[in-house]
Amino acid sequence: xxxxxxxxxxxxxxxxxxxxxxxxxxxxxxxxxxxxxxxxxxxxxxxxxxxxxxxxxxxxxxxxxxxxxxxxxxxxxxxxxxxxxxxxxxxxxxxxxxxxxxxxxxxxxxxxxxxxxxxxxxxxxxxxxxxxxxxxxxxxxxxxxxxxxxxxxxxxxxxxxxxxxxxxxxxxxxxxxxxxxxxxxxxxxxxxxxxxxxxxxxxxxxxxxxxxxxxxxxxxxxxxxxxxxxxxxxxxxxxxxxxxxxxxxxxxxxxxxxxxxxxxxxxxxxxxxxxxxxxxxxxxxxxxxxxxxxxxxxxxxxxxxxxxxxxxxxxxxxxxxxxxxxxxxxxxxxxxxxxxxxxxxxxxxxxxxxxxxxxxxxxxxxxxxxxxxxxxxxxxxxxxxxxxxxxxxxxxxxx
Numbered sequence: 432x433x434x435x436x437x438x439x440x441x442x443x444x445x446x447x448x449x450x451x452x453x454x455x456x457x458x459x460x461x462x463x464x465x466x467x468x469x470x471x472x473x474x475x476x477x478x479x480x481x482x483x484x485x486x487x488x489x490x491x492x493x494x495x496x497x498x499x500x501x502x503x504x505x506x507x508x509x510x511x512x513x514x515x516x517x518x519x520x521x522x523x524x525x526x527x528x529x530x531x532x533x534x535x536x537x538x539x540x541x542x543x544x545x546x547x548x549x550x551x552x553x554x555x556x557x558x559x560x561x562x563x564x565x566x567x568x569x570x571x572x573x574x575x576x577x578x579x580x581x582x583x584x585x586x587x588x589x590x591x592x593x594x595x596x597x598x599x600x601x602x603x604x605x606x607x608x609x610x611x612x613x614x615x616x617x618x619x620x621x622x623x624x625x626x627x628x629x630x631x632x633x634x635x636x637x638x639x640x641x642x643x644x645x646x647x648x649x650x651x652x653x654x655x656x657x658x659x660x661x662x663x664x665x666x667x668x669x670x671x672x673x674x675x676x677x678x679x680x681x682x683x684x685x686x687x688x689x690x691x692x693x694x695x696x697x698x699x700x701x702x703x704x705x706x707x708x709x710x711x712x713x714x715x716x717x718x719x720x721x722x723x724x725x726x727x728x729x730x731x732x733x734x735x736x737x738x739x740x741x742x743x744x745x746x747x748x749x750x751x752x753x754x755x756x757x758x759x760x761x762x763x764x765x766x767x768x769x770x771x772x773x774x775x776x777x778x779x780x781x782x783x784x785x786x787x788x789x790x791x792x793x794x795x796x797x798x799x800x801x802x803x804x805x806x807x808x809x810x811x812x813x814x815x816x817x818x819x820x821x822x823x824x825x826x827x828x829x830x
Contacts, residue, residue: 433485435485435489435520435522436485436488436489438520439488439489439492439493439516440492442516443460443463443492443493443496444460446496446499446512447459447460447463447496447499448460448667450499451498451499452498452499452578454574454577454578455498455502455574455578456570456573456574456577456659456663457567457570457571457573457574458495458498458502458505458574459663460667460670461663461666462495462567463491463492463494463495464670465557465558466491466494466495466551466554466555466557467488467491467492467554469553469554469557470487470488470490470491470550470551470554471484471488472554473550473553473554473604473606473607474487474488474550476606477546477550477604477605477606479546479547479550482526483547486526486529486530486533486547487533487547487550487551489513489517489530490513490530490533490534490536490551491551491554493509493512493513493516493530493534494506494509494533494534494537494551494555495509495537496508496509496512496513497509497510497511497512499512502578502580506534506535506537506538507535509534510531510534510535513527513530513531513534514527514531517530532548533547533548533551536548536551536552537551537552537555539599540599543603546604549603549604550603550604552603553602553603553604553607553611556600556602557607557611559596559600559611559615559618560602560607560611560612560613560614560615560618561614561618562614564618565618565621568592570659572588573659585629586626586629586630589622589625589626589629590626592622593619593622593623593626596615596618596619596622597619602615657781664788669791671795672791672794672795672798675730675795675798675799675802676730676731676798678802679727679728679730679731679798679801679802679805680727680731682723682727682802682805682806682809683724683727683728683731685809686720686721686723686724686727686809687724689720690717690720690721690724693713693716693717693720698713708823708824708826709820709823711819711823712816712819712820712822712823715812715815715816715819716812716816716819716820718812719808719809719811719812719813719815719816720812722808722812723805723808723809723812726801726804726805726808727805729801730797730798730801730802730805731798
């Protein structure tokens with residue numbers, strides 16, 4: 432992975448995590464990550480040149496960053512953000528212009544001018560051919576409501592989706608047309624079926640919705656907004672955990688390579704009395720490397736729990752059934768009973784979700800604290816080792 436891509440991913444991750452309004456439950460980091468993955472898939476399948484593929488990936492990361500300043504003209508705002516970022520990385524004006532054009536290609540109803548624009552447009556609309564389309568579109572509708580953009584009825588919402596499927600959108604690349612059209616048609620068919628059912632019994636539907644609103648505070652299932660909040664928060668925590676594990680694995684690999692090279696090249700030379708001046712620098716070098724390895728392992732080492740709970744624990748709401756470590760030793764029947772009891776109690780359910788989020792945060796704090804210490808030890812060790820070797824060689828030269 433190129434340095435530009437790594438820096439881009441880090442910059443956009445921090446920007447959307449810290450500065451994006453929480454009302455944007457659809458146009459957020461999760462959506463951006465999905466678009467990036469689909470962009471990479473299309474670029475690979477269509478055998479796009481490496482530089483063009485990198486330009487596509489950078490554009491995919493930045494295409495919705497303008498939402499940090501609001502939805503209006505967010506593409507132009509995204510272009511300004513990516514331009515400032517790339518200028519700071521000393522990227523040529525020609526390449527910045529090419530990436531900016533790709534960002535602007537994600538505008539609604541844009542007509543693609545080349546294959547690269549076709550790819551990023553298809554990636555941005557890949558959710559239309561996703562099995563999770565109805566989950567994603569419900570988040571978009573919720574975002575419209577939260578930001579005050581639109582607040583429309585169920586019937587109009589379905590009609591707008593059908594209109595977008597049939598009139599406004601089509602896949603542009605040959606790969607997307609071949610691989611994604613069938614799933615898109617299934618989603619369209621389900622939309623049309625939903626509309627037909629809605630029209631057949633609109634009165635009954637409205638009555639049901641009114642009844643649900645009256646019982647909203649008493650329902651056992653979480654409201655859509657709360658459910659979305661927990662989903663987004665847990666997903667972000669898991670993403671941060673993956674990043675921490677990746678960083679720890681990188682440090683572990685680098686230090687393992689250093690140890691293996693030291694054992695094979697440096698250590699055998701210490702048997703020669705003429706090389707005694709290398710002993711202390713070598714000890715410092717190996718010591719800090721071993722400490723870095725140990726800290727990296729500690730950052731990724733999982734904790735093992737007993738994996739059991741009793742009916743009294745469930746009755747007293749003392750066990751979190753959403754964490755595998757609390758039930759992996761239980762029999763299926765006992766676990767199913769515990770889950771059913773939890774779902775009957777709305778307060779218990781919310782409490783379990785909250786605890787799951789809290790303890791994930793504690794795990795993340797531990798991982799990132801250990802990682803910080805690991806990087807510090809690694810950095811200090813490298814510096815001290817270089818200084819020690821320099822001093823040893825200078826004394827040897829004097830002798």
